[in-house]
Amino acid sequence: MSVAAPELPADAPLPGLGAAQLAATHDVVVIGAGVIGLSIALRLLTAEPTRRVLVIDREGVAAGASRGNAGAYAFSDIQPLASPGILRQVPRWLLDPLGPLALRPSYLPRIAPWLWRFWRASQPARVAAAIAAQVALNRLSAEATPRLLAVIDALPMLHEDGNLHLYESEAEWRASLPGWQQRAEHGIAFEHAHGPQAIAKWQPGLSAAFVAATFVPGWATIEDPHRLVRRIAVRCLERGAGLHRASAEAIEPDAEAVSVRLADGQALKARRVVVAAGAWSHQLARTLGERIPLETERGYNTTLPPGAFDLRRQLTFPNHGFVVTPIAGGVRVGGAVELAGLQAPPDYRRSDALLAKARRFLPALRTEGGTRWMGFRPSLPDSLPAIGPARVDARVLYAFGHGHLGLTQSAATAEVVEALVDGRAPRVDLRPFSPQRFA
Template identity: 35%
Template sequence: MSVQKKHVIIVGAGIVGVSTAIWLQRDGHDVTLVDKVGPAGGTSYGNAGLLASASIVPVTAPGLLKKVPKMLFNPDQPLFLRWSYLPKLMPFLFKYLAHANAEDAKRISDALYDIVGDSVADHQALAAGTGAERWIVPQEYVFAYSDKAAYDGDAFGWSIRRDRGFVCEELDEAALRAQEPALSGDFRYGVRIPNHGRITDPGAYVKALAAHVVAEGGRIVEAEVNDIVRENGRATGVRAGGETISGDAVVVALGAWSGKLCKQLGLEVPLESERGYHLEFWEPSVMPKTPVMITTGKFLLTPMEGRLRAAGVVEFGGLEAPPSEAPFALLRKAVRKAVPGLTFKEETTWMGHRPATTDSIPVIGEAPGVPGAFLGFGHQHVGLTGGPKTGRILAQLIGGKTPNMDLTRYSPSRFGA
């Protein structure tokens, strides 16, 4: 069956947008990527670099409601809030916290699993022949706990992972020490999950994928999109930087910034930024063998090219405020405690925006009432992990194909008009 060739305009050149572009090109379509700062300018650069197939347990797990007040008022906890932002945050927060129960958590985990469960294979398929393959490293993923009691406290999450078929190898103190000798003696229990992976330089990886898009005839426009053009109700282009770029379909993949364009499409998506932070330690004296989740501080240590990245923390403060110093200070303190022998040449910092929906499930699909407008955002903590699968789904939908999965869970219409 011949494919009707389309010109698709993709707004956002992070991992979701670039993945969509590559899969569209492989199906015979033309693409234009439009992004204010170019490829990998946001969260696709600064994420933890983990291909986190087992990260299917939402933040809104049972018991969260009891933990939030303590976390907010304890400076050693990895949850921060800009209090001046609280009035604007409250409507989102009420809906978000309403999902902090076992039934919803299991439903959310099912939806996430179908997007991230085969992440390494999805990335390998995406990157094949692009030159970006060299940044993909398949390997295990380790959780480090202070003791077995702390691990037992996360029993709900581990049961969800095991139910989904993940192998979770428990490590006693000796086994954890053998696995990750750089860690402090404060960690006496752990879990090792095979069949994960990491990207050794997320920014370079996504830029290499974008360069492949250009090499295959795609176009990249560095401009801010301020409007979606419609003709007879159908999305046919965008206005960006004083230019109208016309096409046959439009994809909105702007992460935490997607809400404004959704409103122009008549869609109110409850979307917030879970501001995330990272520190990078260049030329470190010691390095974990694998990505390690430091459960006491809820942050990830990931070995990267030439540096060690510590990424994590959640701050609610919107898209406009500058980075806060307290999350950086907490990360520094936690890294010193977790890896006491660490010395390094230079430290660099970053803050970015994870796009979170109230139900912790990404938005993937065609906008209701606006044919030709497709949405792909809201992956919260698993954007890099789920980007290739999301891009492939969007490319299939745009090409008139029916993906072999239940897409109603990700439907943009689930929030109402």
Template identity: 35%
Template sequence: MENEIKPVDVTVIGAGIIGISCALQLQKKGYSVRVVDRLPPGEGASYGNAGIFAECGCVPVNLPGFAWQIPKLMLDPLGPLSIPGNYMLKAAPWGLSFVWNSRRSKFEKVADGLSALLKDATRLHLEQAREAGAEQWLSASPYYYLYRDRAHFQGDRVAWEARRKRGIRYDELENEQVQAAEPAVSSEFNFMASLHNHGFARNPEQLVKALAQSFTDKGGEILLRDVRDIELLDSKPRALITHKERLPIDKLVVAAGVWSRQLVAKLDRSVPLQSERGYHIEVSAPGIELNNPIMFAEGKLVATPMTGGIRFAGLVEFGGLEAEPNERFASRLLHHAKKLFPAIDTREYREWMGHRPSLPDSLPVIDRSPNHDSVYYAFGHQHMGLTLGPRTGQLVAELLSTGATAESGIDLSPYRLSRF
């Protein structure tokens, strides 16, 4: 079987937005590339995200003082955070590190690290989609943060000060301006921050599939394989062991989301990569119009107009990779959907749960392996995976081809694997 597999320059593990973007950018630089994943392109976390190109995402979830909010968030039956009792001990080390990273000095460094990656994210998405003939699946747009009133907006002043400091621009809309922008929004909500230079995917799954199609049309290869192990010979990675065969490798990019953890442990070290289980419902016949994506600040969820209806995405559950989806979360999302849009018809909707790959300092790993010159890492993008697909692909392609990132001008030191 091995003789039937042609050699390629680079093998990418992962067919989500990160892996496919890496493959496209490497292909542009002249490399022959193979993508390997157990699922077809765009069917993991890339399928069910909120679809936002969130250049404003330089503010990590663990703001200074976050630790004091955890009990309230967990006790709220409609809140955005859940940790099942049988998973608390497993989640504790990651959670303690997450809280430790919320101190002010660390927060500023993390925000700077995210900001450097997020700059021009929408432009990079539009360029990548245009080159791939996938423009129909995404749009440039404002991105709204919705509050009850100005006082509630000012209650988030730490986050907004951090955004302003890093060049994020927005307009403030109040009262009738909110209704003029989004007539379906409840009159209970009278303040919106309208962020400039954002955008969204109208169907994240189809966007990734269109990018993948462009990749294969240009000679790239996608194999549906479950990678079980990495074969080392003389301490060097030589092949992927899959459920079907042995795949010889030359250079390797690990972009397998939360499943990167076991591969990195084999090649380098244990990393505190945790699944943040996220949920969405997509209301297929809502009976209302939503013009642009809205972040519902109070409920910590996003409403996005999609090709299949209106998607309500968000929530965080720490429950590992094996547990069944929490059925109560659909009810939470439905509650918030009706609160936001009183006239919405929620009789027809689909549910989804997926795994955000998250590290406790909220920064991804984008790096060359400390132990293997032929191995590169691109994982741990938490809530910013879709947003950072093209940028990550660009950085990995630069790093692999030149050993540096002079072209993009981004210092990779905040994203090194060695920080763990």
């Protein structure tokens, strides 16, 4: 359902600021106009309307991962990727060159230190700590998301239809039970079903290969993630934020202010700087002398036009690493993880492989007329984001590394960062999210 509210057309240039406005000292400069940066800007302005907030992005609104993701508020997705269950699947997945997980061999030397930390993060005690941290942030986000959506009149864009995890054998389903048990321990509701007939109650038209399923009611999707972020941007503008196209090259704090040096040689001055530059954020942290092991898990999808399939809710195929989601009236098919860094060109054969699988799983799926996309998930080895002050200067705040859950955790991250800017204690314990935890 669409809602009448101001829209920023897709790919509209950022409105920009004049030289005098740019030269002022801003209360907060946010680097990155993705779902994280813009949610933070909006929250800062909602809490304190007189704040002077400037958001810069080198491309535009939702130019990165926030544009084409699967649109899920996956509040019950609490397990880190680095877990014994996932590691067991890795050898099988890597055997399939277009499978759920791919590692480009030429990228192995670059990513080896990250993989080492990833492996360390899969130790049981670390996994338990990561789950507890993720539960706390997701819980706050489940509360904060309707607050954010209300501010932008987007509550009707939220579809609280739950998610259906699908299994091709009883053995596959049984292997998933420890994960469901962990969720149950954290109060997450779900319901199992067996046999095609029982599964059809939640989603008709599936291949008979699916013999078991788990329905998770506390999971929602947004009608269109790109439109959502554009809507946040418009509200930021209405509340007095500046949106300016510029590439940040370095962050340089001095006694008076924090400067953001831009690629065109200008410098912006601010009392506070928030780094929300997604998968590129570590490059900015580096200019402050900090090494943060941020990598990208590249993900692929195809968005099919309206009429592609009568999809009732988001479907997850856990053993194939992808989801099928109702988006913008159509169907988005995708997911997977490719470890190949920020420079390699997209390999859209991955989108095609996922689409071919989806066609097998949903035999009536019409696969023509799709648009393929690749996005850079910003990922830290333990699947938790980095939220908190920079080591060298607490006036610089980091808010990046949300991996598979950036949309899910955007509203919570915004409230947490606003508390930090305001000098209040945030509502979640930030120690597990410390940007310095890998140092």
